[in-house]
Amino acid sequence: MDRILILGATGNLGGLTSERLAGKGGVQLRLASSREAGRAALQERFPDAETVIADWYDAASLEAAMQGVTRVFVVTPDFMTDERVVTPNIIKAAKAAGSIAQIVRLIAIPPGLTESDLSQAFLDTRCGANLHVIAKPLLDASGLPVTYINVPGWIMFNLPWFLAPEVKANRRLAMPAITDANRMWISEGDIADVAATILVAPIADHIGKEHVLTAPARYDYPAIAVLLGEELGEDVAYADDDGPLRATMGEAFDALMTYFEHETQAYGGVTHNETVAALLGRPQETVRDYIKSNRQLFV
Ligand SMILES: NC(=O)c1ccc[n+]([C@@H]2O[C@H](COP(=O)([O-])OP(=O)(O)OC[C@H]3O[C@@H](n4cnc5c(N)ncnc54)[C@H](OP(=O)(O)O)[C@@H]3O)[C@@H](O)[C@H]2O)c1
Incomplete structure (x- = not known):
């Protein structure tokens, strides 16, 4: 039985991905919020899931949430996340758990863009690629088994x-x-379907891969x-x-x-590929x- 932890389960993408995974055979969902009200709302929405409080600025709460977990999906919010603290805490907790076989991380990086290409003013926005160019190299260097879902366009929930x-x-x-x-638009439903597909696929199929989701x-x-x-x-x-x-x-x-x-x-x-259709x-x-x-x- 895979125990899948969703960090960001009360959010748009984490919530939809949890919906896709709920009730799937062979999956035990563990859904996290940093707030008691969020945890309670998750328990009501997903009665069969385990729910936990995990704050990624509180290393101990993350380590507890990852105990016995095999796969983790991570979505961090724009404007507020300090990836220089959050991602190292997630890496440390995953290593301490010792059971993590896959971390699926949502990013939005135009392929090739790195932190050194971005001015401090952009990085300070903590938005989009300005978050993810910090998180990705840390995860790459961690030695942990990571799969990236890269969405270098607008998500339709902006509508x-x-x-x-x-x-x-x-x-x-x-x-x-x-x-x-002129933007590519990708739906949150497709992203959630991609995440859920990857999270129930044989682990070896997606480790080390970056799936770049685009639009035609x-x-x-x-x-x-x-x-x-x-x-x-x-x-x-x-x-x-x-x-x-x-x-x-x-x-x-x-x-x-x-x-x-x-x-x-x-x-x-960013050029179009058929990744969404191929995965789904x-x-x-x-x-x-x-x-x-x-x-x-x-x-
Ligand atoms: N908008 C776009 O067009 C677009 C395009 C491409 C990529 N993206 C990316 O999509 C991501 C946002 O996705 P989303 O809209 O699904 O996010 P969201 O709805 O803002 O959800 C963020 C989650 O983070 C959790 N969270 C906040 N603080 C936390 C903490 N201290 N510890 C643990 N969890 C915490 C929140 O849960 P609690 O508050 O319950 O803890 C919430 O579930 C961003 O990374 C953004 O760059 C956006």
Whole structure:
């Protein structure tokens, strides 16, 4: 029996991956939150799972959470994570457990980008690649059995997170024009399916691999507005306006704007591959599919 620990199980990707894994034969889920309220919510959502409190700034709690665990999935949040503390703590706890056969780590790094390519201002945003270029070399050097899921594009949950409310209220896709780029979009459902697939596959199949998840098409904001308009049957206008983003992001707005200076440039050279479809044995979800199946978010 594999015991799979999800660090970040209350989050978007960790939660969806837990859903994919719940009830799978041969898997005992251990779901972690750093907060008692998070742990309780996980226990209610996943009654058959073990739930634990594990704070990756508290080495002892991580070591306890990893006891008896064979595989770990790690997703760290943007803006707040200090990877120079968190990743060494995770490595130390995994080594102390002695039972870890696979660590699956979510990253978002344009292939080839390293910490030395990034200014301190970008690294200080603790967002996207600015987190992961610190975590990955530490994991690479750890000697632990690691599999990376690399998502060097936008995850479709950005639509409900900071774009949908203004579409719903005013039929506007409002984002500052300086943050626009032709981006690949990958759905959170596909990422969770990939993570779950890897976490139940024979361990040797994915150790040492970096799976780069991409999309066959790129969209800028006006193109997303067109797609939304077509699917909603009403015009959706792109608007160069930072108001809705500022309202959603609150204190993180300035860091996000700095992050965009790097992100709008750094991901342009990522080329498409068929990894998502190959791993899942089905076509990947498109932005149009996502808008169709989440129509209620926009109307
Ligand atoms: N947005 C995009 O387009 C995009 C694209 C590519 C990659 N990404 C990457 O996706 C990741 C974010 O994924 P997500 O949205 O699924 O994350 P999320 O929803 O923000 O979840 C983060 C998780 O971290 C946990 N956490 C926070 N502090 C913790 C602590 N001290 N100890 C242990 N756990 C802690 C949280 O749980 P508790 O609070 O319950 O402890 C939560 O479950 C980031 O690394 C980002 O760079 C994003």
